[in-house]
Amino acid sequence: MxxxxxxxxxxxxxxxxxxxxxxxxxxxxxxxxxxxxxxxxxxxxxxxxxxxxxxxxxxxxxxxxxxSFKMPKTYLAQVEGLPGDAALAALRKGVILKDGPTRPAEAERIDDPGLWPRDPPVRYRKSVPDCWLRLTIREGRNRQVRRMTAAVGHPTLRLVRWSVGxxxxxxxxxxxxxxxxx
Structure with a gap:
Protein backbone atom coordinates (compact mmCIF):
# COMPACT_ATOMS: atom_id res chain seq x y z
CA MET A 1 0.00 0.00 0.00
CA SER A 68 -2.65 16.84 -17.16
CA PHE A 69 -4.57 15.32 -14.21
CA LYS A 70 -5.85 18.85 -13.33
CA MET A 71 -5.78 18.19 -9.59
CA PRO A 72 -6.98 21.37 -7.86
CA LYS A 73 -4.49 23.18 -5.65
CA THR A 74 -5.82 25.90 -3.36
CA TYR A 75 -3.62 28.72 -2.13
CA LEU A 76 -4.12 31.49 0.39
CA ALA A 77 -2.29 34.53 -0.92
CA GLN A 78 -1.68 37.74 0.98
CA VAL A 79 -1.41 40.35 -1.74
CA GLU A 80 -0.43 43.98 -1.93
CA GLY A 81 -3.37 46.30 -2.46
CA LEU A 82 -7.08 45.56 -2.56
CA PRO A 83 -7.99 43.67 -5.75
CA GLY A 84 -11.30 44.79 -7.19
CA ASP A 85 -13.81 42.99 -9.37
CA ALA A 86 -11.76 43.50 -12.55
CA ALA A 87 -8.63 41.89 -11.05
CA LEU A 88 -10.61 38.94 -9.70
CA ALA A 89 -12.43 38.54 -13.03
CA ALA A 90 -9.06 38.47 -14.84
CA LEU A 91 -7.80 35.69 -12.52
CA ARG A 92 -11.05 33.75 -13.07
CA LYS A 93 -10.71 34.08 -16.83
CA GLY A 94 -7.00 33.25 -16.90
CA VAL A 95 -4.17 35.73 -17.32
CA ILE A 96 -1.45 36.00 -19.94
CA LEU A 97 2.01 35.25 -18.59
CA LYS A 98 5.33 35.23 -20.46
CA ASP A 99 4.94 31.47 -20.98
CA GLY A 100 1.36 31.80 -22.26
CA PRO A 101 -2.16 32.04 -20.88
CA THR A 102 -3.10 30.32 -17.63
CA ARG A 103 -6.15 28.18 -17.21
CA PRO A 104 -9.02 29.93 -15.41
CA ALA A 105 -8.64 30.02 -11.63
CA GLU A 106 -11.16 30.17 -8.85
CA ALA A 107 -10.44 33.48 -7.11
CA GLU A 108 -12.06 35.32 -4.24
CA ARG A 109 -11.18 37.82 -1.56
CA ILE A 110 -11.34 36.34 1.92
CA ASP A 111 -10.99 37.58 5.48
CA ASP A 112 -7.60 37.18 7.14
CA PRO A 113 -7.38 33.39 7.57
CA GLY A 114 -5.64 33.70 10.95
CA LEU A 115 -2.63 31.60 10.01
CA TRP A 116 0.46 31.06 12.14
CA PRO A 117 2.94 33.95 12.21
CA ARG A 118 5.62 33.76 9.56
CA ASP A 119 9.29 34.00 10.53
CA PRO A 120 10.49 36.44 9.31
CA PRO A 121 7.23 38.39 9.21
CA VAL A 122 5.82 39.79 5.98
CA ARG A 123 6.89 43.39 5.49
CA TYR A 124 4.27 45.85 6.61
CA ARG A 125 3.76 49.27 5.02
CA LYS A 126 1.32 51.76 6.49
CA SER A 127 0.70 53.43 3.14
CA VAL A 128 -0.06 50.23 1.18
CA PRO A 129 -3.00 48.06 2.24
CA ASP A 130 -3.02 44.32 1.74
CA CYS A 131 -5.64 41.59 1.71
CA TRP A 132 -6.03 37.84 1.33
CA LEU A 133 -7.19 35.87 -1.69
CA ARG A 134 -8.15 32.22 -2.03
CA LEU A 135 -7.00 30.94 -5.42
CA THR A 136 -7.55 27.47 -6.82
CA ILE A 137 -5.58 26.45 -9.89
CA ARG A 138 -5.42 23.23 -11.88
CA GLU A 139 -1.94 23.52 -13.33
CA GLY A 140 1.43 24.04 -11.72
CA ARG A 141 3.79 26.32 -13.54
CA ASN A 142 6.84 27.73 -11.84
CA ARG A 143 5.77 30.46 -9.38
CA GLN A 144 2.39 30.56 -11.08
CA VAL A 145 0.23 32.07 -8.34
CA ARG A 146 2.79 34.80 -7.66
CA ARG A 147 3.02 35.61 -11.36
CA MET A 148 -0.77 35.63 -11.74
CA THR A 149 -1.37 38.06 -8.88
CA ALA A 150 1.45 40.30 -10.13
CA ALA A 151 -0.07 40.25 -13.63
CA VAL A 152 -3.28 41.77 -12.24
CA GLY A 153 -1.36 44.41 -10.28
CA HIS A 154 -1.31 42.81 -6.83
CA PRO A 155 2.05 41.21 -5.98
CA THR A 156 1.97 38.33 -3.51
CA LEU A 157 3.49 39.05 -0.11
CA ARG A 158 2.85 35.64 1.46
CA LEU A 159 1.76 32.39 -0.17
CA VAL A 160 0.40 29.33 1.63
CA ARG A 161 -0.81 26.22 -0.19
CA TRP A 162 -3.84 25.11 1.79
CA SER A 163 -4.94 22.03 -0.14
CA VAL A 164 -4.17 19.64 -2.96
CA GLY A 165 -7.22 17.71 -4.14
Whole structure:
Protein backbone atom coordinates (compact mmCIF):
# COMPACT_ATOMS: atom_id res chain seq x y z
CA MET A 1 0.00 0.00 0.00
CA UNK A 2 1.35 3.41 -0.97
CA UNK A 3 2.38 5.82 1.73
CA UNK A 4 1.22 9.42 1.50
CA UNK A 5 2.56 12.06 3.87
CA UNK A 6 1.01 15.50 4.36
CA UNK A 7 3.64 18.04 5.44
CA UNK A 8 3.22 21.69 6.39
CA UNK A 9 6.36 23.08 4.77
CA UNK A 10 7.66 26.12 6.62
CA UNK A 11 8.92 29.27 4.90
CA UNK A 12 12.49 28.98 3.55
CA UNK A 13 12.57 25.18 3.59
CA UNK A 14 13.55 23.50 0.31
CA UNK A 15 11.13 20.94 -1.16
CA UNK A 16 13.89 18.34 -1.40
CA UNK A 17 15.86 16.17 0.99
CA UNK A 18 19.36 17.49 0.23
CA UNK A 19 20.96 20.82 -0.58
CA UNK A 20 24.13 19.77 -2.34
CA UNK A 21 26.36 22.54 -3.60
CA UNK A 22 24.98 25.38 -1.49
CA UNK A 23 27.76 27.41 0.17
CA UNK A 24 25.54 27.95 3.22
CA UNK A 25 23.39 25.08 4.46
CA UNK A 26 19.65 25.58 3.99
CA UNK A 27 16.81 23.71 5.65
CA UNK A 28 15.48 20.75 3.65
CA UNK A 29 12.81 18.11 4.11
CA UNK A 30 15.36 15.94 5.91
CA UNK A 31 15.28 18.43 8.80
CA UNK A 32 11.65 17.42 9.41
CA UNK A 33 10.85 14.04 7.83
CA UNK A 34 12.76 10.84 8.55
CA UNK A 35 10.76 8.40 6.42
CA UNK A 36 12.77 6.36 3.92
CA UNK A 37 11.63 6.05 0.32
CA UNK A 38 9.21 8.98 0.08
CA UNK A 39 9.61 11.83 -2.37
CA UNK A 40 7.75 15.11 -2.92
CA UNK A 41 4.82 14.99 -5.33
CA UNK A 42 5.32 18.40 -6.89
CA UNK A 43 7.14 21.46 -5.65
CA UNK A 44 6.58 24.31 -3.31
CA UNK A 45 9.00 27.21 -3.65
CA UNK A 46 11.37 28.00 -0.80
CA UNK A 47 9.57 31.30 -0.14
CA UNK A 48 6.14 29.61 -0.06
CA UNK A 49 4.60 27.71 2.82
CA UNK A 50 2.01 25.04 3.28
CA UNK A 51 0.92 21.64 2.09
CA UNK A 52 3.52 19.45 0.44
CA UNK A 53 2.60 15.84 -0.32
CA UNK A 54 5.21 13.08 -0.27
CA UNK A 55 4.71 9.53 -1.46
CA UNK A 56 6.61 6.33 -2.17
CA UNK A 57 4.41 5.52 -5.19
CA UNK A 58 5.55 6.87 -8.58
CA UNK A 59 2.08 6.63 -10.14
CA UNK A 60 0.52 8.50 -7.24
CA UNK A 61 3.29 11.09 -7.45
CA UNK A 62 2.46 11.64 -11.15
CA UNK A 63 -1.30 11.90 -10.50
CA UNK A 64 -0.67 14.60 -7.90
CA UNK A 65 2.02 16.58 -9.70
CA UNK A 66 1.25 16.21 -13.41
CA UNK A 67 -0.90 19.14 -14.66
CA SER A 68 -2.65 16.84 -17.16
CA PHE A 69 -4.57 15.32 -14.21
CA LYS A 70 -5.85 18.85 -13.33
CA MET A 71 -5.78 18.19 -9.59
CA PRO A 72 -6.98 21.37 -7.86
CA LYS A 73 -4.49 23.18 -5.65
CA THR A 74 -5.82 25.90 -3.36
CA TYR A 75 -3.62 28.72 -2.13
CA LEU A 76 -4.12 31.49 0.39
CA ALA A 77 -2.29 34.53 -0.92
CA GLN A 78 -1.68 37.74 0.98
CA VAL A 79 -1.41 40.35 -1.74
CA GLU A 80 -0.43 43.98 -1.93
CA GLY A 81 -3.37 46.30 -2.46
CA LEU A 82 -7.08 45.56 -2.56
CA PRO A 83 -7.99 43.67 -5.75
CA GLY A 84 -11.30 44.79 -7.19
CA ASP A 85 -13.81 42.99 -9.37
CA ALA A 86 -11.76 43.50 -12.55
CA ALA A 87 -8.63 41.89 -11.05
CA LEU A 88 -10.61 38.94 -9.70
CA ALA A 89 -12.43 38.54 -13.03
CA ALA A 90 -9.06 38.47 -14.84
CA LEU A 91 -7.80 35.69 -12.52
CA ARG A 92 -11.05 33.75 -13.07
CA LYS A 93 -10.71 34.08 -16.83
CA GLY A 94 -7.00 33.25 -16.90
CA VAL A 95 -4.17 35.73 -17.32
CA ILE A 96 -1.45 36.00 -19.94
CA LEU A 97 2.01 35.25 -18.59
CA LYS A 98 5.33 35.23 -20.46
CA ASP A 99 4.94 31.47 -20.98
CA GLY A 100 1.36 31.80 -22.26
CA PRO A 101 -2.16 32.04 -20.88
CA THR A 102 -3.10 30.32 -17.63
CA ARG A 103 -6.15 28.18 -17.21
CA PRO A 104 -9.02 29.93 -15.41
CA ALA A 105 -8.64 30.02 -11.63
CA GLU A 106 -11.16 30.17 -8.85
CA ALA A 107 -10.44 33.48 -7.11
CA GLU A 108 -12.06 35.32 -4.24
CA ARG A 109 -11.18 37.82 -1.56
CA ILE A 110 -11.34 36.34 1.92
CA ASP A 111 -10.99 37.58 5.48
CA ASP A 112 -7.60 37.18 7.14
CA PRO A 113 -7.38 33.39 7.57
CA GLY A 114 -5.64 33.70 10.95
CA LEU A 115 -2.63 31.60 10.01
CA TRP A 116 0.46 31.06 12.14
CA PRO A 117 2.94 33.95 12.21
CA ARG A 118 5.62 33.76 9.56
CA ASP A 119 9.29 34.00 10.53
CA PRO A 120 10.49 36.44 9.31
CA PRO A 121 7.23 38.39 9.21
CA VAL A 122 5.82 39.79 5.98
CA ARG A 123 6.89 43.39 5.49
CA TYR A 124 4.27 45.85 6.61
CA ARG A 125 3.76 49.27 5.02
CA LYS A 126 1.32 51.76 6.49
CA SER A 127 0.70 53.43 3.14
CA VAL A 128 -0.06 50.23 1.18
CA PRO A 129 -3.00 48.06 2.24
CA ASP A 130 -3.02 44.32 1.74
CA CYS A 131 -5.64 41.59 1.71
CA TRP A 132 -6.03 37.84 1.33
CA LEU A 133 -7.19 35.87 -1.69
CA ARG A 134 -8.15 32.22 -2.03
CA LEU A 135 -7.00 30.94 -5.42
CA THR A 136 -7.55 27.47 -6.82
CA ILE A 137 -5.58 26.45 -9.89
CA ARG A 138 -5.42 23.23 -11.88
CA GLU A 139 -1.94 23.52 -13.33
CA GLY A 140 1.43 24.04 -11.72
CA ARG A 141 3.79 26.32 -13.54
CA ASN A 142 6.84 27.73 -11.84
CA ARG A 143 5.77 30.46 -9.38
CA GLN A 144 2.39 30.56 -11.08
CA VAL A 145 0.23 32.07 -8.34
CA ARG A 146 2.79 34.80 -7.66
CA ARG A 147 3.02 35.61 -11.36
CA MET A 148 -0.77 35.63 -11.74
CA THR A 149 -1.37 38.06 -8.88
CA ALA A 150 1.45 40.30 -10.13
CA ALA A 151 -0.07 40.25 -13.63
CA VAL A 152 -3.28 41.77 -12.24
CA GLY A 153 -1.36 44.41 -10.28
CA HIS A 154 -1.31 42.81 -6.83
CA PRO A 155 2.05 41.21 -5.98
CA THR A 156 1.97 38.33 -3.51
CA LEU A 157 3.49 39.05 -0.11
CA ARG A 158 2.85 35.64 1.46
CA LEU A 159 1.76 32.39 -0.17
CA VAL A 160 0.40 29.33 1.63
CA ARG A 161 -0.81 26.22 -0.19
CA TRP A 162 -3.84 25.11 1.79
CA SER A 163 -4.94 22.03 -0.14
CA VAL A 164 -4.17 19.64 -2.96
CA GLY A 165 -7.22 17.71 -4.14
CA UNK A 166 -9.04 16.61 -0.98
CA UNK A 167 -5.95 16.80 1.25
CA UNK A 168 -5.61 19.90 3.43
CA UNK A 169 -3.34 21.48 6.00
CA UNK A 170 -6.06 21.36 8.65
CA UNK A 171 -4.53 20.50 12.03
CA UNK A 172 -0.89 20.67 10.89
CA UNK A 173 1.40 23.32 12.35
CA UNK A 174 4.45 24.44 10.35
CA UNK A 175 7.06 21.67 10.30
CA UNK A 176 4.55 18.96 11.27
CA UNK A 177 3.54 16.00 9.14
CA UNK A 178 1.15 13.07 9.27
CA UNK A 179 0.30 10.09 7.13
CA UNK A 180 -2.88 10.40 5.09
CA UNK A 181 -5.71 8.09 6.04
CA UNK A 182 -6.46 5.13 3.82
Missing amino acids: ARLILFNKPYEVLSQFTDAGSPTPRATLSNFIDVPGVYPAGRLDRDSEGLLLLTDDGRQQARIADP DWTLAGLAPGEWREADG
